[in-house]
Amino acid sequence: MNQPLAFRMRPTNIDQIVGQQHLVGEGKIIRRMVEAKMLSSMILYGPPGIGKTSIASAIAGSTQFAFRTLNAATDSKKDLQIVVEEAKMSGTVILLLDEVHRLDKPKQDFLLPHLENGRVIMIGATTENPYITINPAIRSRTQIFELKPLQIEEIESALERAIKDSDKGLGSLTIEISLEAMLHFARATNGDVRSSLNGLELAVRSTKPNQDGVIVITLEIAEECLQRKALTHDKDGDAHYDVISALQKSVRGSDVNAALHYMGRLVEAGDLPIIARRLMVIAYEDIGLANPAAAARTVTAVQAAEKLGFPEARIPLANAVVDLCLSPKSNSTYVAIDAALSDIRAGKSGDVPDHLKDSHYSGAKELGRGVDYKYPHSFPGAWVNQQYLPDKLKNAVYFEPNHTGKYEDSLARQYDTINKMKKKS
Template sequence: MYQPLADKIRPKTLDDVVGQQHLLGKNGLLRRVIESGSIPNLIFYGPSGVGKTTVASIIAKQTDRKLYHLNATTAGIADIKAIIDELDTFLTPNGALVYLDEIQYFNKKQQQSLLEFIETGKITLIASTTENPYFYIYNAILSRCTVFEFKPVEASDMQRAVDRAFMLALDGRDIPVESGVASHIAQAVGGDVRKALGAVELLVSGAGENGITLADARQAAQRSNMRYDRDGDSHYDILSALQKSIRGSDPDAAVHYLARLLEAGDMISAARRMLVIASEDIGLAYPQCAAIVKACVDSAFQLGLPEARIPLAQAAIVMATAPKSNSACMAIDAALADIRAGKSGDIPAHIKDAHYGGAAKLGRGLTYQYPHSYPNHWVEQDYLPAELSGAKYYEFGPNKTEQTAKTYWDRVKGRK
């Protein structure tokens, strides 16, 4: 019977696992927990193909427990209960370890139903998820489990797995492998060991007269290093990285993360986020930036990809190299905080609408002073409700543009 290469070379010990040294290295906490033999309920969080299932299998073997592998996309509580029925029998003399893959697909009721089983200690639960557990797993489960994050495998570690896979897949056959094939696969699969082994198996089975070429490797692993899901963590992580790179004035990082979004075909998210950045992070330090970014975004949507990459890159670089100010964002957030706290008060009568019959009888606009009738188009009068008199929301930023405005108004308002 056919057995995938990934299963044939699945690691049997912690030392055989590639990557995850932060968890499984000599001083890794997860390794120490496993070696102690006292296994708590665990949640393994991380992308596909990085060793979550493999480590669960090793835990079961090292603790001499029977491993039950369930997938939350097809399993239900009835499957858990069926496992409980086998407990205290000759089938599970040392207890059961239940590996529940993709736990995020269990709804709230199903997740809560797990509690009665894990709290009694009848089973040890290891749940895995590719989604952020703090978003998708309910607190009742989280509070009873320890979360360990698995990360994409670095190319240097991946190379070991690829070399071993070629050795096993070739099985002594004289099939030449062009230089650079293994390193290309290790780099191109985006930290996914299963994907790397699949590429090796494909290349060996489809080897031509010239053996396994670099061109074949590029085709087998094309675009596979892209980890992107518009509804998942990677989507928000890339957008966050794009904004923080622009905010941090790093144009190289900014175009890198923009490229990742565009390569995934998500121009809309990139454009929308850059429109926000123009006002949130550049703001009043360079007010014209908002208009420039809007023009670049409009051009991008008129052009479409691939040409759209150029105006969007222009917008990203303009913002990354522009002076920064978040004073407008801070001002509106401070004002909103007061509103939400119930601090509003009545609008002063002199600035209420007075363009209707009877307004004067209500005292509307009687003492309003028209600023354009005064020197420098300014006159001192109250605009905030009496309850908020003296409230300060906007503070001039330290950049040249805002300081120039501050100097002007300090002079006009007689503050200097």
């Protein structure tokens, strides 16, 4: 078996694809195309090692069409001509064209008519945003699909399948792999399942069996084969969650250096989804109305990080961490919604007042629905005093603004004005 494990384990049908369920799951677009036998040329884009080639291979295997692979940067127009000639003979060829964003004009002009007549079904693969880097003539003849970074659990499932597969994988060997080592193979490659599989194979092939013929893969071996240290974890992963907690508390406490340190540890562990989720939680829980623009910038930074993947993702994430650390802090909305939920969970709710109930149906008026509702826009300042909360809670107060800066101060002034008008009415 001279071919790498990742190559051997490429899926031969769409059911074997790891992740990307938004495209290949039941009822999703690529599965629908395959099942209906109505394939069209497409461009798949996303970080390396997350399934672009696998999807192309699975589509070809599911349709029984010939499958060829070329690289837009290094293969010539003559190579494309060979594929087209084969398509003329066999009817249809699926062409995986890697680095499709580097397709030059002569190759593009040659390929376009064959894409149009469906003789060649091109699956272009790129790590670049095709809306920016790919010629409009190609874009207009393809469907564009974005692949998502693989979750740790998805990579673990691919590793487990490779360990058990006796035909193409490592199933003919007796392998014992620790939970920590398996987690490290899944985490440390930053969502790149190809690197995870090849790291696993190196570990297995380079480790001598023990006296019982068992190949034992420890965390230390996994670290050596991936050339990346693991974040310290105990059996239940508590240390990992301690780092996540420390990140949020450091940002909340405005300690930039500590926050960067803890985020750095999560970056080293390859936990992009966890970092992204935690930063967005922090933005709305701890900064909130004190600096809404920082929350918006955090969402933008997270989106950029997810598109870039590691190692570049660390840059927009670091921007967000520094921004959040040095922003004024407010948890007023977080406290307010939890106070409202506390009442609801304690059974303090009651009926919606009749004047607020839906009145857009026949007979609503006879039931008193919406009859006495006052439309605020019909009154000066678009405000009129009327009861909105149920009777049981009509005097409840949940939101207490914090005076953290211009934005929340302006909301506090408006809130105070409305409360004073209520008392006068």
